[in-house]
Amino acid sequence: MAQVKNNYQFEDMLQKHNLKKTAPRLRVLSMMYSKNTATSQPDLESVMNDIDRVTLYRILNVFEEKGIIHKVFDLNGTANYAVCHSDCQENHHHDEHLHFNCTACKNVYCLNELNIPKLTLPAGFEPQAFTIYASGLCPKCSKKGTAKTN
Amino acid sequence: MAQVKNNYQFEDMLQKHNLKKTAPRLRVLSMMYSKNTATSQPDLESVMNDIDRVTLYRILNVFEEKGIIHKVFDLNGTANYAVCHSDCQENHHHDEHLHFNCTACKNVYCLNELNIPKLTLPAGFEPQAFTIYASGLCPKCSKKGTAKTN
DNA sequence: ATACAAATGCAACATTATTGTATTTAGAAA
DNA sequence: TTTCTAAATACAATAATGTTGCATTTGTAT
Ligand SMILES: [Mn+2]
Ligand SMILES: [Mn+2]
Ligand SMILES: [Zn+2]
Ligand SMILES: [Zn+2]
Numbered sequence: 001m002a003q004v005k006n007n008y009q010f011e012d013m014l015q016k017h018n019l020k021k022t023a024p025r026l027r028v029l030s031m032m033y034s035k036n037t038a039t040s041q042p043d044l045e046s047v048m049n050d051i052d053r054v055t056l057y058r059i060l061n062v063f064e065e066k067g068i069i070h071k072v073f074d075l076n077g078t079a080n081y082a083v084c085h086s087d088c089q090e091n092h093h094h095d096e097h098l099h100f101n102c103t104a105c106k107n108v109y110c111l112n113e114l115n116i117p118k119l120t121l122p123a124g125f126e127p128q129a130f131t132i133y134a135s136g137l138c139p140k141c142s143k144k145g146t147a148k149t150n
Numbered sequence: 151m152a153q154v155k156n157n158y159q160f161e162d163m164l165q166k167h168n169l170k171k172t173a174p175r176l177r178v179l180s181m182m183y184s185k186n187t188a189t190s191q192p193d194l195e196s197v198m199n200d201i202d203r204v205t206l207y208r209i210l211n212v213f214e215e216k217g218i219i220h221k222v223f224d225l226n227g228t229a230n231y232a233v234c235h236s237d238c239q240e241n242h243h244h245d246e247h248l249h250f251n252c253t254a255c256k257n258v259y260c261l262n263e264l265n266i267p268k269l270t271l272p273a274g275f276e277p278q279a280f281t282i283y284a285s286g287l288c289p290k291c292s293k294k295g296t297a298k299t300n
Numbered sequence: 301a302t303a304c305a306a307a308t309g310c311a312a313c314a315t316t317a318t319t320g321t322a323t324t325t326a327g328a329a330a
Numbered sequence: 331t332t333t334c335t336a337a338a339t340a341c342a343a344t345a346a347t348g349t350t351g352c353a354t355t356t357g358t359a360t
Contacts, residue, residue, distance in 0.1 A: 020326050020337060041316075052340050057317065059338095073227045079316085100275055111275075117267045119282070124289025125250055125261075131283045132269070139274025170306060170357050191347075202309050207348065209307095229347085 003083065005033050017066040017090075024051045028059050029068075038072060038082035038099075038108040070095040072108060075135055080108045096130055102138035109138060152186040153233065155179075167216040167240075174201045178209050179218075188222060188232035188249075188258040220245040222258060225285055230258045246280055252288035259288060 010029040011021050019025065027048060032039055041060075048056055060081055063069045067088030069081050086094040096116055100109040116130055160179040161171050169175065177198060182189055191210075198206055210231055213219045217238030219231050236244040246266055250259040266280055 022326075022338065024339075045316090053316090054318080054341080055339050073223050077223045077227055077229060079227060098269070098271075100271065100277070103278070109275075111272060113272065114269065117269070119248070119264065119267070119284070121248075121250070121284065122261060122263065124292060125259075125284070126287040126292045127250070127284040128253070128286035129284065133281045133283070134269070134271065134275070134277040134279070136278035137276040142274060142276045172307065172357075174308075195347095203347090204310080204349080205308050 003033050003085075005029075013068065017068065019062065019066070024048070024055055025059055025063075027051070028056070028063070032069060032081065032083050036109070038074075038080035038110065040074070040106075040108075041079040041081070044081070066090050067093060072099050072110075072131075074106070074108050075101050075103075075133070082108070082110050085110070085112045098132040098134060100138065101133060101135045102141055103135055104137055104141035104144075107138060153183050153235075155183050163218065167218065169212065169216070174198070174205055175209055175213075177201070178206070178213070182219060182231065182233050186259070188224075188230035188260065190224070190256075190258075191229040191231070194231070216240050217243060222249050222260075222281075224249075224256070224258050225251045225253075225283070232258070232260050235260070235262050248282040248284060250288065251283060251285045252291055253285055254287055254291035254294075257288060 007026060007030070010026050010033070013029065014021050014025060028044070031044070031047060044056060044060070045053060060069070060071075064071055064081075067084055067090055070084050070088070070093055072080050072082060074080050084093065084095055086097075088094055095110075098111040098114045098116065100111055101107075102109070116132060119127075119130065121127055157176060157180070160176050160183070163179065164171050164175060178194070181194070181197060194206060194210075195203060210219070210221075214221055214231075217234055217240055220234050220238070220243055222230050222232060224230050234243065234245060236247075238244055245260075248261040248264045248266065250261055251257075252259070266282055269277075269280065271277055
């Protein structure tokens with residue numbers, strides 16, 4: 001499920017990345033780590049509506065640069081942010097996992113466990129990174145659809 | 151390479167889909183069919199800058215609905231549009247191919263020939279569609295990088 | 301030729317994102 | 331603890347992308 005971390009750990013994370021411990025940053029970390037799905041920019045903005053929009057963008061950008069979170073666009077092109085589980089470094093991400101976008105609840109899941117099969121591209125193409133998107137029903141929504149509601 | 155079609159064929163396409171033959175639509179078709187890569191919304195807008203922006207959006211939307219083109223977001227979340235090569239029908243696309251986004255020239259290639267491997271998702275997930283993204287260097291750009299420039 | 305639905309063009313607006321700068325603050329140094 | 335400063339936030343302005351409503355124009359069927 002969601003990675004459980006307390007406020008001290010979030011403060012440590014910021015310190016490790018040479019980022020000042022500020023309330024907005026800690027709140028963003030806390031929110032994103034409390035969920036097992038990515039969080040969309042609109043959601044972040046409405047939940048953190050007392051934080052300035054620009055500040056929020058800058059927090060998300062610096063977290064992404066530092067390898068704390070990664071950005072993924074859902075099927076509608078909306079930016080979603082999820083915590084990095086892999087060994088992501090500053091400006092060097094390793095988030096080549098499958099992203100599952102539920103067509104019902106719109107949530108984006110990072111399925112880190114799945115390993116991506118090797119693919120051979122046509123001659124001349126030199127791929128450096130792959131990501132797979134799947135869309136369909138997530139566990140919660142597929143349960144609702146079939147049996148007695150969850 | 152790029153699918154070669156003449157203006158009569160574009161007119162036929164529109165007629166088949168019960169769309170009126172208009173200059174803006176024919177120009178969009180002509181441009182998109184003349185390329186072997188997707189075209190970004192900003193590019194379309196600047197090339198077709200004498201067509202009203204809203205008209206362009208509506209043309210792209212109706213072409214997508216009719217199964218003539220499909221929309222794909224590149225690594226930066228920018229909307230790109232490419233002609234459908236598969237047997238796409240009105241509101242029923244079959245564009246589950248790999249999209250290659252060149253990090254140098256930013257072009258998005260639809261690699262229809264590649265077949266996507268079957269993937270098994272964690273229990274509960276019910277996938278309905280997959281798309282794979284690859285990023286790296288396209289044939290043109292990888293050639294430039296290594297040998298005597300193209 | 302006429303008529304009408306469809307398509308375009310235009311204006312207004314909404315959302316998402318960026319840039320510049322003044323103010324505030326976390327954390328280091330004194 | 332107080333002082334200092336670079337970093338972070340807040341605010342204002344602007345850009346880019348996308349949508350909605352409506353008046354006008356146009357393709358096409360009759
Ligand atoms: Mn992810
Ligand atoms: Mn494609
Ligand atoms: Zn769901
Ligand atoms: Zn290229």
